[in-house]
Amino acid sequence: MSDPVDVPAIERVEGTGVPVRGNDIDTDQIIPARFLKVLTFEGLGEFAFFDQRYENTGPDAGGDGLAAESEAAEQPTDHPFNDERFRDGNVLVVNANFGCGSSREHAPQALMRWGIDAIVGESFAEIFAGNCLALGIPTVTADSEEIEALQDHVEAHPDTEIEVDVAAETVRYDGREIDAAVDSAQRQSLVAGEWDTTALLGANPEAVAETAASLPYTQ
Amino acid sequence: MSEGTLYDAVWDRHRVRRLPSGQDQLFVGLHLIHEVTSPQAFGMLEERGLEVAYPERTHATADHIVPTDDRERPYDDEAAESMMSELEANVADAGLSFDHPDTGRQGIVHVVGPEQGLTQPGMTVVCGDSHTATHGAVGALAFGIGTSQIRDVLATGTVAMEKQAVRRIEVTGELGDGVTAKDLILTIIGELGTDGGVGYVYEYGGPAVESLSMPGRMTVCNMSIEGGARAGYVNPDETTYEWMAETDAFEGEPEKFAERKQYWESIRSGEDATYDDVVTIDASEIEPTVTWGTTPGQTVGISEPVPDPADLPPEDRAVAERAQEHMGVTPGEPMAGFPVDVAFLGSCTNARLPDLRAAADVVEGRTLADGVRGLVVPGSQRVKAAAEAEGLDATFREAGFEWRGAGCSMCLGMNDDQLVDDEVCASSSNRNFVGRQGSADGRTILMSPEMVAAAAVMGEVTDVRELDAAPEVAR
Numbered sequence: 001m002s003d004p005v006d007v008p009a010i011e012r013v014e015g016t017g018v019p020v021r022g023n024d025i026d027t028d029q030i031i032p033a034r035f036l037k038v039l040t041f042e043g044l045g046e047f048a049f050f051d052q053r054y055e056n057t058g059p060d061a062g063g064d065g066l067a068a069e070s071e072a073a074e075q076p077t078d079h080p081f082n083d084e085r086f087r088d089g090n091v092l093v094v095n096a097n098f099g100c101g102s103s104r105e106h107a108p109q110a111l112m113r114w115g116i117d118a119i120v121g122e123s124f125a126e127i128f129a130g131n132c133l134a135l136g137i138p139t140v141t142a143d144s145e146e147i148e149a150l151q152d153h154v155e156a157h158p159d160t161e162i163e164v165d166v167a168a169e170t171v172r173y174d175g176r177e178i179d180a181a182v183d184s185a186q187r188q189s190l191v192a193g194e195w196d197t198t199a200l201l202g203a204n205p206e207a208v209a210e211t212a213a214s215l216p217y218t219q
Numbered sequence: 220m221s222e223g224t225l226y227d228a229v230w231d232r233h234r235v236r237r238l239p240s241g242q243d244q245l246f247v248g249l250h251l252i253h254e255v256t257s258p259q260a261f262g263m264l265e266e267r268g269l270e271v272a273y274p275e276r277t278h279a280t281a282d283h284i285v286p287t288d289d290r291e292r293p294y295d296d297e298a299a300e301s302m303m304s305e306l307e308a309n310v311a312d313a314g315l316s317f318d319h320p321d322t323g324r325q326g327i328v329h330v331v332g333p334e335q336g337l338t339q340p341g342m343t344v345v346c347g348d349s350h351t352a353t354h355g356a357v358g359a360l361a362f363g364i365g366t367s368q369i370r371d372v373l374a375t376g377t378v379a380m381e382k383q384a385v386r387r388i389e390v391t392g393e394l395g396d397g398v399t400a401k402d403l404i405l406t407i408i409g410e411l412g413t414d415g416g417v418g419y420v421y422e423y424g425g426p427a428v429e430s431l432s433m434p435g436r437m438t439v440c441n442m443s444i445e446g447g448a449r450a451g452y453v454n455p456d457e458t459t460y461e462w463m464a465e466t467d468a469f470e471g472e473p474e475k476f477a478e479r480k481q482y483w484e485s486i487r488s489g490e491d492a493t494y495d496d497v498v499t500i501d502a503s504e505i506e507p508t509v510t511w512g513t514t515p516g517q518t519v520g521i522s523e524p525v526p527d528p529a530d531l532p533p534e535d536r537a538v539a540e541r542a543q544e545h546m547g548v549t550p551g552e553p554m555a556g557f558p559v560d561v562a563f564l565g566s567c568t569n570a571r572l573p574d575l576r577a578a579a580d581v582v583e584g585r586t587l588a589d590g591v592r593g594l595v596v597p598g599s600q601r602v603k604a605a606a607e608a609e610g611l612d613a614t615f616r617e618a619g620f621e622w623r624g625a626g627c628s629m630c631l632g633m634n635d636d637q638l639v640d641d642e643v644c645a646s647s648s649n650r651n652f653v654g655r656q657g658s659a660d661g662r663t664i665l666m667s668p669e670m671v672a673a674a675a676v677m678g679e680v681t682d683v684r685e686l687d688a689a690p691e692v693a694r
Contacts, residue, residue: 024413024414024540028631028653029652029653032659034632034657036283036633037284037298037299039262039301040258051653051659100447102349104255104256125647126447127365130364130365134368174543185240186240194238198269200244201236201377202272202374204244207235208376208377212376215246215484216341216482217248218248218574219580
């Protein structure tokens with residue numbers, strides 16, 4: 001293995017919030033499929049929640065590339081990602097089953113490139129949470145009442161500092177502390193700075209070859 | 220935790236080591252790649268100076284962006300052309316096998332894998348696509364991964380995974396006439412919820428599952444992720460072995476087949492296996508099932524009324540209200556009779572030969588209803604060729620359908636096959652999310668291929684079982 005990659009430990013994320021409400025927000029909503037026609041993830045941030053953020057962007061606009069798409073989008077909605085008060089928010093606060101559907105890593109990539117560093121929600125779809133972990137974005141869960149209270153608070157006080165403590169499994173804001181949960185493997189990977197697993201998985205090629213050779217179908 | 224299941228057996232056979240995080244490092248028996256989620260991974264590999272560790276266990280196809288009408292290169296869509304070219308270059312550099320459209324084997328990744336016998340019982344299969352669970356139909360442990368994980372698998376031949384719980388979904392009784400594997404899985408998702416399977420792998424079993432053909436089992440396993448389960452599988456049995464024997468991997472190789480079959484038999488869930496959860500579903504109570512909303516869990520039997528959000532559990536109400544507003548459906552009324560503009564027969568869920576045969580049976584002697592656009596997109600070039608050999612293409616064409624080349628097409632609208640404005644699509648695909656089929660206002664109703672065919676010829680959602688009695692369309 002060459003070129004070691006810098007993988008920082010992520011024990012906590014601090015910043016302000018952006019509430020995106022609703023259960024079952026799927027990855028097609030987070031980033032529509034027409035924006036997946038790219039060879040790198042660069043520049044995907046501006047397409048996060050695109051069809052929720054703009055009206056009148058039909059398929060006709062999609063055929064001429066992303067630039068045309070961007071120009072064709074004229075009518076911003078009241079989506080929180082269009083709200084200046086939340087523009088610097090780096091802690092996304094969501095409800096249940098966030099990120100369901102397609103495995104497209106473009107979804108967390110778009111959120112990360114928009115500026116999201118951590119997501120707090122009631123629950124997450126598995127592949128989405130795994131993709132977030134691979135980017136070093138914690139997906140932290142808490143009870144629905146706590147989530148809604150946090151969303152309400154951020155809505156009313158956008159400048160509130162939120163501290164997502166991955167190691168301690170808590171979320172602190174406005175003098176309050178919420179009990180949160182972080183999947184144990186996710187917590188250990190983030191806190192140990194081992195969330196980019198390529199080097200870890202590449203460290204034992206002999207053992208991998210041995211396992212491969214033990215399987216009847218590799219003969 | 221589960222014990223003695225196929226999941227446990229396959230996991231153990233592929234486990235290389237326990238990682239510090241508590242995850243396991245699993246060897247990947249088959250890594251399937253396609254043009255949309257792999258180029259970024261190859262880019263990362265290059266940045267890090269890494270190479271593909273197990274090229275012989277990596278197989279490529281092109282499906283998501285491939286045009287289904289004019290397939291002449293270069294493609295009209297520049298972005299699609301660049302993705303295809305990138306895949307060609309990556310595949311050539313790494314020396315990977317590739318179902319290029321010129322080979323006659325190209326198709327949707329979850330159709331070509333089982334079709335060619337690349338996917339085998341007792342194998343670990345990963346792909347940068349959430350519908351990878353499809354391959355569980357042959358008794359493989361198959362799951363979707365993201366692009367960073369594709370990078371991991373390319374670079375190391377392994378993936379970091381947490382072992383999950385196993386839920387046995389025991390389907391008793393038998394499916395009635397006109398009721399299919401699609402209706403079964405839509406019912407399962409409707410009952411257990413779109414996040415009911417989070418943390419679980421689904422083992423589908425019981426008489427109604429065992430009596431399904433391999434393509435039927437693929438339909439069921441395919442939509443596991445729609446129920447929140449990252450993987451789903453069916454234990455291999457005689458139906459599986461017959462399927463495998465006819466694939467490229469084993470055709471004319473009885474000795475290899477006999478030897479491999481011993482392994483396949485050895486990984487089946489034991490009679491005394493322990494499951495973390497067991498759910499029983501009675502197949503005989505299922506009727507043709509369709510979605511009324513914008514998640515695959517918002518389903519209803521064709522004779523039942525669309526639910527009133529007020530009657531749903533509190534946490535489901537807001538989603539249901541938004542969904543009904545988007546769809547324009549009315550609580551209390553059945554979906555039967557809801558007008559459709561487009562009929563889409565295709566996708567990794569339902570575009571295999573038996574799916575097309577069943578739809579053609581319904582279409583035979585009938586024509587598309589006025590104003591309905593019909594699209595048939597076979598799952599692979601081989602499915603297409605086999606269907607043409609039986610004359611299915613003629614049946615569809617005579618009815619007014621377009622007969623297209625293989626690809627993902629209107630399931631997710633990444634090529635030109637898209638809904639326009641607020642068109643309603645009767646679709647044999649797997650997701651009815653808002654915007655899924657290419658138009659932000661588009662409306663998708665999921666159903667079986669037979670039901671899509673019925674909706675296409677009637678111009679509205681129709682119980683396929685009642686179609687024969689409709690005098691105005693009978694020949």
